[in-house]
Amino acid sequence: MEQLSDLKAILHSKRANIFYLEKCRVMQKDGRVLYLTEEQNEKQYWNIPIANTTCILLGTGTSITQAAVRMLASAGVLIGFSGGGGTPLIAANEIEWLSPQSEYRPTxxxxxxxxxxxxxxxxxxxxxxxxxxxxxxxxxxxxxxxxxxxxxxxxxxxxxxxxxxxxxxxxxxxxxxxxxxxxxxxxxxxxxxxxxxxxxxxxxxxxxxxxxxxxxxxxxxxxxxxxxxxxxxxxxxxxxxxxxxxxxxxxxxxxxxxxxxxxxxxxxxxxxxxxxxxxxxxxxxxxxxxxxxxxxxxxxxxxxxxxxxxxxx
Missing domain, CATH: 1.20.120.920 (CRISPR-associated endonuclease Cas1, C-terminal domain)
Structure with missing residues (x-):
């Protein structure tokens, strides 16, 4: 399993990925965060590179496990819930987003x-x-x-x-x-x-x-x-x-x-x-x-x- 220090190795200002997901289940498996889709009776798993991700938008038909949220938070990834196509933004804390609860940020x-x-x-x-x-x-x-x-x-x-x-x-x-x-x-x-x-x-x-x-x-x-x-x-x-x-x-x-x-x-x-x-x-x-x-x-x-x-x- 990746260590916490590994997950934060990439500075947020240098991260490349934003994910919009719909009709899938986000979960933690074997130390990774994955999303599961079902295509014509076939289940497919896709990896989310959380150490290089800034935020995730969860659209219609999505669910997420507590373990996945814990790993995303440890990597400093923000989570938002939205309607179809990424709009409108429906839920969140801190107005727009579920923010990782780290108190060790600059003042x-x-x-x-x-x-x-x-x-x-x-x-x-x-x-x-x-x-x-x-x-x-x-x-x-x-x-x-x-x-x-x-x-x-x-x-x-x-x-x-x-x-x-x-x-x-x-x-x-x-x-x-x-x-x-x-x-x-x-x-x-x-x-x-x-x-x-x-x-x-x-x-x-x-x-x-x-x-x-x-x-x-x-x-x-x-x-x-x-x-x-x-x-x-x-x-x-x-x-x-x-x-x-x-x-x-x-x-x-x-x-x-x-x-x-x-x-x-x-x-x-x-x-x-x-x-x-x-x-x-x-x-x-x-x-x-x-x-x-x-x-x-x-x-x-x-x-x-x-x-x-x-x-x-």
Whole structure:
């Protein structure tokens, strides 16, 4: 059986896997975590490499044993329960996720976070930094990703440059979080329009309950990003409720703030591209996970949150 030290050998910021499972049973067997599927009277076991996994989403028709949860917790893997296709997120603790109960996590980052969070002016300043980091990441990724460029998403495109430049110029002039949220929503709306035009899907309207592929992929991809964000915050020991952008009345709002660092860059364009190509949900999910790894999304989340918390402290 693997030792606890072995399970935590891979840093969370370097882990590559997110699992969405449905119609299966997750269990512990011979010191490993497996999921069992039944295909036409044949049972098949599949291994989950928990030491290289950030989080697991359990969809419809799933069950999990106590022994499996214990092993996942020992490896620092977060667990969430969701509906079909990864949305909506139904259950969890810490708002979005069942978090491993380890008390041996760093305190310096939450101390740094608390040093500014109760000051409205300082919190708004950090919120603005979040948005600028988000823009920098989009510029960096879209500038070098050949697949995105071939699909029409690139830095230098007139519409894209206009939308990004307008957002960037408005960030510093915002006097409240509400004003910042408003221009952020306008940016995302502009990117939706650009994506719909580039992939020839005119008339697109963002509706969370809509059944068209683009909306479904956006929902699903966003929840994958939430998994990365929740992992980042848990590892750094920062409670999910201390948001800088999203509503203070939502306990898990900081998860949404951190996920926003990569959603427009990696989820939004690929949701439209995959919808145009009529890819399956599984194909889209694999594309998202590949993007997370290729562009070091988890590393970027960790570094951004660590930098902002320590700078403020």
């Amino acid at each position: 310096e980052y939450v101390q740094g976070w608390m040093s500014f969070w109760f000051d409205d002016v300082k919190r708004l300043k950090v919120a603005k930094r979040f948005q600028q980091c988000r823009l920098d990441y989009l510029h960096r990724v879209w500038h070098k990703d050949k697949d995105l460029q071939n699909a029409g998403f690139y830095i230098g495109d007139v519409d894209t440059e206009r939308a990004l430049a307008l957002f960037s110029s408005q960030i510093e002039s915002c006097l409240s979080t509400a004003a910042l949220l408003l221009i952020e929503a306008q940016l995302t709306k502009s990117l939706y329009k650009i994506a719909a035009n580039r992939t020839k899907q005119p008339g697109f309207v963002r509706e969370h309950d809509s059944e068209d592929d683009a909306n479904a992929f956006l929902n699903h991809g966003n929840y994958l990003a939430y998994g990365l964000a929740a992992t980042t915050l848990w590892v750094l020991g920062i409670p999910h409720g201390f948001a800088v952008m999203h509503g203070k009345t939502r306990r898990g709002a900081l998860v949404f703030d951190v996920a926003d660092l990569v959603k427009d860059t990696l989820i939004l364009p690929w949701a439209f591209i995959c919808a145009k190509e009529q890819m399956s949900e599984q194909g889209f999910r694999q594309q998202c996970l590949q993007n997370f790894t290729q562009h070091k999304a988890l590393d970027f989340m960790f570094e951004t949150v660590k930098t902002l918390s320590l700078e403020s402290h």
